[in-house]
Amino acid sequence: MNNSIVQLDGPAQHEAVQRLLPWHLNGTLGSVERVRVEKHLAECPLCQSDLEEQRELMQALDAPHAAGSAEQGFAGLMRRLDEDEQSAAGPRTRAAGVWSSPHFSRWFAVAAVAQCAAIALLAVVLHWPVEGDGPYRTLSAAMPVRTSGDQLVVAFHDDASLGEMRRALSAVGGRIVDGPTADGVLVIAVPPGSAGPAVTALRAQLAVRLAESLVLARPR
Amino acid sequence: MSVVEGADECSPEAEERALLARVCAGDRTAFESLYRCYRPRLLRFLARTLWSPAAAEEVLNDTMLVVWRRADTFNGSCKLSTWIFAIAYRTALKARRILDDPSDEVVQDEADESTAGPEGVVIAAQQAAAVRRMLEGLPAEQRAVVELTYFQDFSYREIAAVLCCPVDTVKTRMFHARRKLRLLLDAQKKEIA
Numbered sequence: 001m002n003n004s005i006v007q008l009d010g011p012a013q014h015e016a017v018q019r020l021l022p023w024h025l026n027g028t029l030g031s032v033e034r035v036r037v038e039k040h041l042a043e044c045p046l047c048q049s050d051l052e053e054q055r056e057l058m059q060a061l062d063a064p065h066a067a068g069s070a071e072q073g074f075a076g077l078m079r080r081l082d083e084d085e086q087s088a089a090g091p092r093t094r095a096a097g098v099w100s101s102p103h104f105s106r107w108f109a110v111a112a113v114a115q116c117a118a119i120a121l122l123a124v125v126l127h128w129p130v131e132g133d134g135p136y137r138t139l140s141a142a143m144p145v146r147t148s149g150d151q152l153v154v155a156f157h158d159d160a161s162l163g164e165m166r167r168a169l170s171a172v173g174g175r176i177v178d179g180p181t182a183d184g185v186l187v188i189a190v191p192p193g194s195a196g197p198a199v200t201a202l203r204a205q206l207a208v209r210l211a212e213s214l215v216l217a218r219p220r
Numbered sequence: 221m222s223v224v225e226g227a228d229e230c231s232p233e234a235e236e237r238a239l240l241a242r243v244c245a246g247d248r249t250a251f252e253s254l255y256r257c258y259r260p261r262l263l264r265f266l267a268r269t270l271w272s273p274a275a276a277e278e279v280l281n282d283t284m285l286v287v288w289r290r291a292d293t294f295n296g297s298c299k300l301s302t303w304i305f306a307i308a309y310r311t312a313l314k315a316r317r318i319l320d321d322p323s324d325e326v327v328q329d330e331a332d333e334s335t336a337g338p339e340g341v342v343i344a345a346q347q348a349a350a351v352r353r354m355l356e357g358l359p360a361e362q363r364a365v366v367e368l369t370y371f372q373d374f375s376y377r378e379i380a381a382v383l384c385c386p387v388d389t390v391k392t393r394m395f396h397a398r399r400k401l402r403l404l405l406d407a408q409k410k411e412i413a
């Protein structure tokens with residue numbers, strides 16, 4: 001226990017406490033820091049109101065996260081485990097794993113989106129709003145996509161391979177800017193003026209389930 | 221926190237470690253208990269900080285498979301939850317990196333076939349949309365810190381271990397995230413008013 005730390009005062013103390021407040025709130029500070037924060041809090045109205053604001057913030061962010069059933073989830077996990085142990089018992093030629101699985105298109109989509117760092121990570125959907133009937137409405141409602149060029153919505157068949165998807169997108173100079181929806185619909189950007197030919201080219205690809213030009217009035 | 225359903229029934233550290241010891245020995249019942257204990261927390265963390273809910277379910281499975289296979293490598297130097305969340309975070313990042321690989325061959329050692337579907341995750345649309353609007357203004361690593369602090373009750377040291385970054389970085393990220401969220405929340409209130 002170091003008293004000189006606890007006694008630290010002035011703006012430096014205030015700033016240090018500000019940076020600790022979130023963990024004071026969740027009760028995980030060690031005893032030295034806790035004492036330090038409490039002592040400062042008692043005499044700093046700014047930090048007091050800051051703490052109040054954080055409580056409010058927590059409440060605002062606290063949307064329920066309803067997950068599917070644990071039974072189903074665990075059963076799925078066990079299937080994977082069994083398949084895995086079976087294949088481990090057989091010849092050790094495990095292929096591309098999840099990336100070649102039928103579920104991969106969704107995976108790809110998600111990975112692709114996240115990979116488009118700035119835009120996608122900022123705009124990426126934590127919870128897609130499920131209002132509206134179809135993917136288009138959902139997409140239009142969901143995102144202010146900040147990018148130049150024309151935009152399309154694209155979805156791949158479930159059995160499309162990573163290579164097919166990559167080739168399809170690169171053939172039209174497409175870049176994923178957002179998505180996917182729960183049903184795997186992505187928004188891609190193509191070079192300005194090329195939406196029409198890109199849609200035609202994409203539809204010609206076996207891997208592509210859906211390709212449409214995205215011409216929607218976006219709420220500003 | 222009321223949100224993290226199941227977290228309360230979650231056993232204390234010693235019991236969790238006992239479960240993990242049984243998992244090391246291939247005990248699937250123990251694995252199921254551990255899974256049930258972590259599922260709500262991990263799903264929430266993954267869905268809120270990195271991915272869409274659909275992806276969260278899959279990254280969860282990948283994560284738990286790593287826990288199953290690597291249970292014997294847990295050395296007890298941190299809390300079990302820190303270890304498991306760190307695996308989850310890394311698994312998610314790995315999925316993100318996959319497209320940076322120019323070849324079609326994907327090196328794969330942990331994730332495998334997935335069976336969980338997006339239908340497993342249902343969303344309270346309105347509220348979720350509001351939260352999303354708030355959080356999407358933040359970079360993913362700031363969201364991770366916010367989520368782990370406010371809703372998973374991690375200490376800043378534990379968060380540093382999960383995200384594999386210095387403690388000061390955690391505090392700074394939280395500081396910036398709070399400021400930004402505050403502005404967004406005020407803007408939202410004004411909109412409603």
Ligand SMILES: [Zn+2]
Pocket residue numbers: 013014015017018040044045046047
């Ligand atoms: Zn203060």
